[in-house]
Amino acid sequence: MVRNGKQYLESLKDDRCIYIHGERVKDVTTHPAFAGIVQSYAKLYDMAADPANEMTYTTEDGTVANKVFMIPRSRDDLAQRRRAIQRWAEATCGFAGRTPDHVASFLAGFSSYPEVFGEYERNVHNYYKKARDEDLFVTYVIIPPQVDRSKAAYEQEEKYLPVGVLEERKDGIVVRGSQMLGTSAAVSNDLFVSCITPLRPGDEDYAVSFVVPLNAPGLKLYPRPSYAMGKESVFDYPLSTQFDESDSLMVFDDVFVPWEHVFVYRNIEATRDQFHKTPAHVLGNNQAQIRLCTKIKFLIGIARKVTAMGGTDKFPQVQERLGELASLAATVEGMLLASEYECMFDKYGNARPASRYLYGIVGMQDQVYAGVIKILRELVGGGVLQLPSSYHEMVNEETKDDIRQYIRATGVDSEMKIKLFRLAWDVIGSEFAGRHQQYEMFYNGAPFVVRGHAFRNYGYHEPLELLERFLNSYELPKA
Numbered sequence: 001m002v003r004n005g006k007q008y009l010e011s012l013k014d015d016r017c018i019y020i021h022g023e024r025v026k027d028v029t030t031h032p033a034f035a036g037i038v039q040s041y042a043k044l045y046d047m048a049a050d051p052a053n054e055m056t057y058t059t060e061d062g063t064v065a066n067k068v069f070m071i072p073r074s075r076d077d078l079a080q081r082r083r084a085i086q087r088w089a090e091a092t093c094g095f096a097g098r099t100p101d102h103v104a105s106f107l108a109g110f111s112s113y114p115e116v117f118g119e120y121e122r123n124v125h126n127y128y129k130k131a132r133d134e135d136l137f138v139t140y141v142i143i144p145p146q147v148d149r150s151k152a153a154y155e156q157e158e159k160y161l162p163v164g165v166l167e168e169r170k171d172g173i174v175v176r177g178s179q180m181l182g183t184s185a186a187v188s189n190d191l192f193v194s195c196i197t198p199l200r201p202g203d204e205d206y207a208v209s210f211v212v213p214l215n216a217p218g219l220k221l222y223p224r225p226s227y228a229m230g231k232e233s234v235f236d237y238p239l240s241t242q243f244d245e246s247d248s249l250m251v252f253d254d255v256f257v258p259w260e261h262v263f264v265y266r267n268i269e270a271t272r273d274q275f276h277k278t279p280a281h282v283l284g285n286n287q288a289q290i291r292l293c294t295k296i297k298f299l300i301g302i303a304r305k306v307t308a309m310g311g312t313d314k315f316p317q318v319q320e321r322l323g324e325l326a327s328l329a330a331t332v333e334g335m336l337l338a339s340e341y342e343c344m345f346d347k348y349g350n351a352r353p354a355s356r357y358l359y360g361i362v363g364m365q366d367q368v369y370a371g372v373i374k375i376l377r378e379l380v381g382g383g384v385l386q387l388p389s390s391y392h393e394m395v396n397e398e399t400k401d402d403i404r405q406y407i408r409a410t411g412v413d414s415e416m417k418i419k420l421f422r423l424a425w426d427v428i429g430s431e432f433a434g435r436h437q438q439y440e441m442f443y444n445g446a447p448f449v450v451r452g453h454a455f456r457n458y459g460y461h462e463p464l465e466l467l468e469r470f471l472n473s474y475e476l477p478k479a
């Protein structure tokens, strides 16, 4: 089954426990902090449910599901999956990072490589099929809260700061503690919980993975401030109002998890292997790179239009900067397509995007995004700040003529100019924009972590062979 937007909205009315700006949220679908993103996600579900968008496929079990849940078995599967993910990314201009396709990719990866989960393998399969066939929106928290990064989980000053096993029961486990940083968790159905940072011997109580519904008793969400709230119009803040996914600290106040929702239990090796031995991490990162590629294209569109509007694109220096943007965008897209073209097949027949190219771009992502923003900032100049404080000045009889007269571009009316420059500000300067710079730098791990992926996945045999061949081609001269 593929849900539509209305079904998604209904599924969120479940009395989940969210505290924001001093109050407990009664209905996440109508609360001003979340209503914008909920509507945006509802549109994604409507898109997927519309056959014209070709986002569904028939599963190995004969059911019909969204392609974002697909286990790719060929290069063509990867391409089909990419096109489905790209449709969603285009609908949010790449500004929604934790759309349902992200964790759907992880779940597909888990289910496609069962041996890692040992006795819990059936739970993984069953849950994957449930999420796929009920079209569930699953998000994740896989990072312990920031307390003391120099210590192992078991060495922290209290036992249940990161989430860990409090009690084992006949019918399941009880967990206590917290985890960062649930992007979109407030507006999803289920939460996958685990730990992707390295665990050490002694950390067994934290070496778990499981899923819980967002309304599980004892589960509490503390989102950061909303960037949508207080923004009166989409015109003034087109991204903040529509795509603020929210990020929440998740608190597990003795949450019960039935055994059928446990994937890994007190097993350090399996906690690590679920991400890196299965295709989960590559598929999740492949989704993230498809989104990034779309986002950068969108930003380049803004740069191109801003410079054309101001006539600056006629200057060679500006063309050089646009060329720099073009190179960055083409590098991201090229690496994405190369990872698909050079995909590898594991022993279960899963098609995995080639890690050299995938992690090559993952390792540069913070620099690429920061580079694009820097150039865009340079190209828009102070134009983003010579705008009136809100759309009111554009419609108020007393002020609208001044605005129309002085905020303009050759051949472009003031409404179009302000619309574009407002959008540019929401990309480079608003709180929403700042959060996105933090997001692209950290959502996948700190920069030293992502560059570690690039280091481990490059495959140095080829350059070393090249080097050896050359070194062996000459010798020490005889005396």
Ligand SMILES: Cc1cc2nc3c(=O)[nH]c(=O)nc-3n(C[C@H](O)[C@H](O)[C@H](O)COP(=O)(O)OP(=O)(O)OC[C@H]3O[C@@H](n4cnc5c(N)ncnc54)[C@H](O)[C@@H]3O)c2cc1C
Pocket: 098, 140, 141, 142, 143, 145, 146, 149, 180, 181, 182, 183, 184, 247, 435, 438, 439, 442, 443, 444, 445, 446, 447, 448
């Ligand atoms: C906007 C946003 C959304 C996010 N969404 C999610 C989500 O949905 N789910 C989820 O699970 N996580 C999410 N995260 C969390 C993300 O995974 C973490 O931010 C990331 O793993 C890095 O952890 P940290 O932020 O605690 O940084 P830290 O690990 O504390 O690192 C901060 C800095 O300290 C230094 N440092 C720390 N440790 C070391 C070390 N061992 N060696 C050298 N230097 C070190 C580095 O300079 C590093 O950049 C999100 C983060 C952001 C910013």
